[in-house]
Amino acid sequence: MAADGANQGLERAASVLDAITRCGPSRVADIVTETGLGQSTVSRLLTSLEMLDYVVRDPESGTYRLGLIFLAMAGAALNEQSVFRHARQPGQHLAASLGLGVNVAIRRGGELYYLSNFEGALAPKSFTLMGHRSPLHSTALGKCLLAELSGDERRALLPDLEPFTVHTIVDHERLDEAVASVHRSGYSTEREELALGRSCVAAPIRNSEGDIVAAISISGPLSALDLTTRESEIAQRAIEVADSISTAMGYLGPRASTQHPHRA
Template sequence: MASDQGNNQSVERAVSVLRAFLAGPPELRVSDVVRHTGLGASTTSRLLTTLESLDYVERDGVSGLYRLGVAPITLGGVALNQHPVHREARQLGQELAARVGLGVNVAVRRSASLFYLLNFEGPLAPRNTVLSGQRKPLHATGLGKCLLLALDAGERRALLPDEALRPFTARTLTSHRALDEHLAEAARRGYATEVEELAHGRSCVAAPIRDRSGAITAAISISGPLSTVDLDRRKRELARAVIEAADSVSVALGYVGPPGPGTDAGPPAGAAARAGGRS
């Protein structure tokens, strides 16, 4: 038992060292890692040396600073390739981004935040970083709102207590009453919107993705700069496009739609048709 505890502690310490690279500058001194982890300098140096030998970190030969190595990329790639939503949404997302000229993102919920599985950039929404692996708040994003549709009002309050609904801009929804109203409208029309609620100058349209059981398992969005998303002019077009994409991924995951009268199951719900009839 003592040996197991010691091994577990070693793993936890190694993971804490890797997590030190997830926020802040990409290259760190040993002292920076010590500050992030709370570990001793000798322990930190020993762990960094071991992680370097395994390609989890690498050390710059000139500056002596450490950065993440290539091994985490290999693990991340394998994990993504094994995820069913990523497999079914990847090609579709790439084609959609090229067609509408904007960013296309797919995310799942992990506890009280959304977790990006993939993103593609259209020519009107360029990025110099990837979103895969990043986490964002549920209440301040279109993707997050779609994922919250999987929960009832009581479950949402248990997951996100009032203090968790913190503002990021003046437009962030910071009360459950406002969030409930927004989600009720999103459920009715089949898509959610977000306009400068997480960051100034950004907006998106998102729709939920369902698995074979009918449960909301992921969400897909079309996003970009406020001026190019142009919801005043393009909301109907983009809503229809994102709902059709969500329906396609849902079908690929085995979703056949809600049961129809006198049948065991009907076709996908056809939210895209509803989106085409209202803004």
Template sequence: MSADQGLNQSVERATSVLATFLDAGADLRVSDVAQRAGLGQSTTSRLLATLEQLEYVERDPATALYRLGPAVVGLAGAAVNRHPVHREARQRAQELACATGLGANVAVRRGASLSYLCNFEGRLAPRSFTLMGQRKPLHATGLGKCLLLGLGPAQRRELLPDLPRFTAQTLTGHDALDAELAAVAERGYAVEREELALGRACVAAPVRDHAGEVVAGISISGPLSAIDLPAREAELGRRIVEVADAISVGLGYVGPRHQSATLDGVRS
């Protein structure tokens, strides 16, 4: 048992070291990694040396600073390529970005946040980085609102006891969020206007699986000037719902169960 516990502790420490790089805006020193991971500097140094040999991190020879290595990229690529939503959504999201000139993003829920599976940039919404793997809040994003449609009010309150404010437009009360999600369910798509970041907006729609459960969301996003919601909301809403429906059909979705039951009753 002690050997198992020691092995688990080593794995935990190694993964905590890797996790320190997720939100790092630059390469890190050993001391930076140790502080972020909550480990001693000598322990961190040994772990980094092992991870470097395995290519999970790499060290810049000029600065001696560490960054994530190519082995992580290989694992990440394998993980997303095997995800059924990614397989169904990737090509359609790419075509959507090309057709609209905006960003097209696909995300799933991971606990109390959303996690991006893929994103593509249109000519009107360029980015110098990928969103894949990044996490964002559910209540302050169009994608997150779509993902929350799969939960009831009580479940949402348990999952998100607090709704942090990011801008003056962020919904910070559950009653307001309930009302917003009711409107999303009614029209079929969610809208987010500067609720997470100033100057940006998106239109998103839920993706469902063969059982009718919300398993992902897809969005069109970009700067306010490019997405032009006052003039284009209806058009973009219709387009994103059509793409989301196509992905859902690819996942085996055949429509609301109550509609199927009604049709069966008519036929009989």
């Protein structure tokens, strides 16, 4: 019983931290709404988490935000990611040379996780995407990450394709076509499928076995990326950098990975 109670306490504390992560600085009432926990339970958990420096309370607004201790945790977690280590410098150079945004992401279950993002002068952000999650079907990164799965596996993983804009792919037949194009051309595109006014081109990153383990994208406002006239140019840059990262991770090309055929 004690062990069950401890587990329940950990799960509740994790749900509080997750709510603050997703929503940003939050009041007790906000966290109650997000987690479904009682107010007294949330207040008690926040007091304990504050004592451990996991959260910090703003005395003026009464909101709670994540503590700086998570910076050390995030840094340690990122440095253990081989993809992050190999992609960080090429990603920085690519963003600087194009003036656009460059993102690197991996798949965890039915979502993509951003490992890093770099902003060029034409695609500034007031926040970092690092650690954020996004849907797979409505992003160029996600389409690359889904390219390692069969159609049946994609349908099992994502039974419902949520619409985010009028341009979002919401049926699996169209998603199959988008994923198939990754195998044909070596890259994927996204035009206003996740957010209006934004577009993106991504290419897959492979490990030494030839498996797609991550993807790198070039993104920005429609006017800055200008895929109508620059798709081929932008795609070639994404593929070149993705290939260089894959090579650094031990990928030797299709001949070296014939035992791991890619499944459309």
